[in-house]
Amino acid sequence: MKIDLVQVNSAAAWPIVVDLDGTLTATDTLVESVIQFIKQSPLNLLRLPFWLLKGRAAFKDAVCSRAAISADRLPYREALLVYLRSEKSKGRHIILATAAHKSIAQGVSDHLALFDDVLATDMGRNLKGSVKLEAIQEKLGTDFVYAGDSRSDIPIWNAAQAAILVGASAGLAKSVRDRNPVEQEFSKExxxxxxxxxxxxxxxxxxxxxxxxxxxxxxxxxxxxxxxxxxxxxxxxxxxxxxxxxxxxxxxxxxxxxxxxxxxxxxxxxxxxxxxxxxxxxxxxxxxxxxxxxxxxxxxxxxxxxxxxxxxxxxxxxxxxxxxxxxxxxxxxxxxxxxxxxxxIPTSEWLLAFSVFMFLSLALVKRCSELISLEQIGNIAARGRDYRVADLAVLSPLGVASAMSAVVVFGLFINSPDTQSRYATPGLLWLVAIGLIYWLARLWIKTSRGEMHDDPVIYAIKDRGSRSTVIVMAVTMLIAHFLALDGML
The missing domain is CATH 1.10.357.140 (UbiA prenyltransferase)
Structure with missing residues (x-):
């Protein structure tokens, strides 16, 4: 996690200037803002090129004023945060300097309660590369340590007293080490x-x-x-x-x-x-x-x-x-x-009817499993979906009913003339029907206990009971088709 190449002695007062995108957080907040903006309406995609023609600063201002990024949801680099908080406790000033829009930077600063000052892109200038360096030097002079991650940060590292490398590629890290003292390094995963x-x-x-x-x-x-x-x-x-x-x-x-x-x-x-x-x-x-x-x-x-x-x-x-x-x-x-x-190969109506009920039940397993997980951590509603924990009272019975409807369709399929003619021992298929009842009921019991994975397919693969049941049903269907056992049944 760290390579300590320089000791900060009397320079302990050097402030640490920290980049945001790719450094403090591994994501790109501008790209996320664009995605949020397009989510509001796919037609917004047509507006982006015209804003970009006005310059990157104006583009960021236009997008970020219409799309809100939740600072509390961003994936921060925890190791870097621990280090920054430790240094702040020693009296060092911590400044956030980023090409991200000022609304995002200020939101991050408010959320983390770590930074003494914020320098960010506004309508007038895009704070990247040499422009960011000018803003830092206007604020701090030449005595500062810079934490960054990309080649666009090289001019700032060259002007800084020391560098903090965060998630930098091997080639970039070597280049910076050859030219600058490195206070700390957080390697890229x-x-x-x-x-x-x-x-x-x-x-x-x-x-x-x-x-x-x-x-x-x-x-x-x-x-x-x-x-x-x-x-x-x-x-x-x-x-x-x-x-x-x-x-x-x-x-x-x-x-x-x-x-x-x-x-x-x-x-x-x-x-x-x-x-x-x-x-x-x-x-x-x-x-x-x-x-x-x-x-x-x-x-x-x-x-x-x-x-x-x-x-x-x-x-x-x-x-x-x-x-x-x-x-x-x-x-x-x-x-x-x-x-x-x-x-x-033509698909029978029996198979389609069975599939609709079966897969509706599995889809409801997935949704109920998610709601039960939310209930266990004290949430009352799913984010981004029109579901509430209270809906389990309706969704669970609906899912069980769909499962049993699939079994009923399968039972009617067994008695159909086509099945009677195509299977050597069609009566054996009733064992498959019993297996379906057991397997589907087991899925719903596991769901109600909060033991179901978000995806029932994954659960069916990992659960030994489910695997065994499905294999037995498949083998039974093959035997029913190929072997005439009427005299034994």
């Missing part, structure tokens, strides 16, 4: 493989296994050509899903930071820069559509519909009670339809 896996939500790719369902229900899984096509469709859907998850996380930064578990997501915690996330998400989306065109034009249209619906959910429908869970259930069912289109 590398973006690890596991962090990217969380950002891409790779575990959510399991939902896209629903693309294989039409192949399985038609018992065509030995058709290598169709299997290869569905595998390619799976990669396409998974790439698109990761892209939309990343866009959603960037869109929902403020709300995620207010959530007890979501605050640790890679973008909410600023472990991955926002602009990096946007570039990666854009590349994944292009890859997804390219793969979809290889599958077929019809599948490309299904993927396009999925992206439109999931984007609409993230930008609008997720804020409305019940509409959001209905949208989630439809997005699950759409995956099955997409698999049917990719493999050119």
């Amino acid at each position: 590398p973006i690890g493989f596991s962090t990217w896996m969380k950002a891409l939500r790779v575990h959510q790719w399991l939902k896209n296994l629903l693309l294989f369902v039409p192949l399985l229900t038609a018992f065509s899984f030995m058709d290598i050509g169709k299997l290869a096509t569905i595998a390619l469709a799976f990669l396409s859907f998974s790439s698109a899903a990761s892209a939309t998850y990343m866009f959603n996380d960037l869109w929902d930064l403020e709300n995620d930071r207010a959530h007890p578990r979501k605050k640790d997501r890679p973008f909410a915690s600023a472990r991955i820069p926002i602009l990096t996330g946007l570039v990666v998400a854009g590349c994944l989306l292009m890859l997804a559509f390219a793969l979809a065109l290889v599958v077929s034009q019809a599948f490309f249209l299904m993927l396009l519909l999925y992206v439109i619906l999931t984007s609409s959910y993230s930008w609008m429908f997720k804020e409305y009670v019940l509409i959001d869970v209905i949208m989630l259930s439809l997005l699950y069912t759409l995956r099955i339809l997409a698999g049917s289109v990719a493999a050119a």
Whole structure:
């Protein structure tokens, strides 16, 4: 965490000047302000280029006067804050000097109650690089220590008595050490493989296994050509899903930071820069559509519909009670339809009806789990969603009813003439119905106890009881299809 290369002796009175974006906080407050502004209305995106033509200072003033960043929600570098508070207790002055807009800088100063003065961008000048140095020297002269993170800070480090390096790249850190005394260094935490896996939500790719369902229900899984096509469709859907998850996380930064578990997501915690996330998400989306065109034009249209619906959910429908869970259930069912289109296998009405009720129940599990988590920490409502803890009295019974409706549909499916003709031992499917009752009831019991993960899919993967039940049901369906056991039943 620290490399102590200079002792501050009589210079103990040197004030510490601290940058904000990338230094005090790992995020970029301007980019976050732009996202907040676009969230108010996507049409606001058209106004940004015209403001930028007026200069960066005017651009920041226009955006930040219309979009509020919550200083108490920003992901601060705690190690740096501990050091600054320690130095302040020794009598050193701490000054915040940032290219961020003055409204953001003042909000941060008020929240942290740490800084003796604030220098920031206003309508007249953009406080970056040499302009920031001039402002610092006007205020302090040449006796100061500067804490920064980027190459634009080099002129200030060169003029300072000492440098504090915060999250600087290895090359930049070496360059600064070669030219300047370094009082303290806070190394940059590398973006690890596991962090990217969380950002891409790779575990959510399991939902896209629903693309294989039409192949399985038609018992065509030995058709290598169709299997290869569905595998390619799976990669396409998974790439698109990761892209939309990343866009959603960037869109929902403020709300995620207010959530007890979501605050640790890679973008909410600023472990991955926002602009990096946007570039990666854009590349994944292009890859997804390219793969979809290889599958077929019809599948490309299904993927396009999925992206439109999931984007609409993230930008609008997720804020409305019940509409959001209905949208989630439809997005699950759409995956099955997409698999049917990719493999050119008709999807039965029984499967679609079962899917809608099943996935509505799982979506309600997800929502109830979040509300129970909020209730446990004393909150009464979800941030960014039209849900309250009191809604559990309605949502939980609705979720259980949806689960049992799925079982009823499955029971009717067992007695349908088509099932009786296609399965060697259709009566064996009643064991699957019993397994469904057990599995779904178990999910809801775990939810009511507060033991459910935010996502029931993750819980089903990690929970041994769920895994075992699903495997037994799948094996039972195969036996019912292929083996004639009528004489034994």
